[in-house]
Amino acid sequence: MLARVRASFDRQGMMTTLGVEVTAVEPGRVEMSLRHDDRFTQQHGFLHAGAVASVLDTACGYAAYSVMPPEAAVLTATYTINLLAPAAGDRFAITGEVVRAGRTLVVCRGEAFADGSQRPFAIMQATMTAVTGRPGISG
Numbered sequence: 001m002l003a004r005v006r007a008s009f010d011r012q013g014m015m016t017t018l019g020v021e022v023t024a025v026e027p028g029r030v031e032m033s034l035r036h037d038d039r040f041t042q043q044h045g046f047l048h049a050g051a052v053a054s055v056l057d058t059a060c061g062y063a064a065y066s067v068m069p070p071e072a073a074v075l076t077a078t079y080t081i082n083l084l085a086p087a088a089g090d091r092f093a094i095t096g097e098v099v100r101a102g103r104t105l106v107v108c109r110g111e112a113f114a115d116g117s118q119r120p121f122a123i124m125q126a127t128m129t130a131v132t133g134r135p136g137i138s139g
Helices: 002-009 013-018 049-065
Strands: 021-026 029-035 073-083 091-101 105-114 122-131
Touching: 002 021, 002 049, 013 049, 029 049, 049 073, 049 091, 049 105, 049 122
Parallel strands: none
Antiparallel strands: 021 029, 029 091, 073 122, 091 105, 105 122
16 A cells, blocks of 8 residues: 555646655555645745645555555545635645545545644545546546
8 A cells, every 4th residue: 555655646746846755555545745845836935825725636646545545546526725824934844634434435534734843734535536447537
């Protein structure tokens, strides 16, 4: 499972561009990190909400993927994000965790933290769908 998650993550162009690293993987839970980068900030110098949403979505997706059978891929069906505070900091930790996994739908929770804080600055609820037998879509 760990090898599948890492191999799939390594094909993520967006996460490579943002400089995201996978820091921990266990069944149903993924942790990622990224550093502050001026290229991905908004006009006030905070990490842009689009970058935060992308990493939260990816963390939730890989948390779901980690509990799927080997022949399944995962795609996002929907997500809701709440931005609780500005994304201010030098280092960001992003977690994705499975809340409930069914056969085809997996509900996940994502949280984003800055500089070791225990209080998230953003939270996400995401629903992922399992995809099997579709040409061009694989784990």
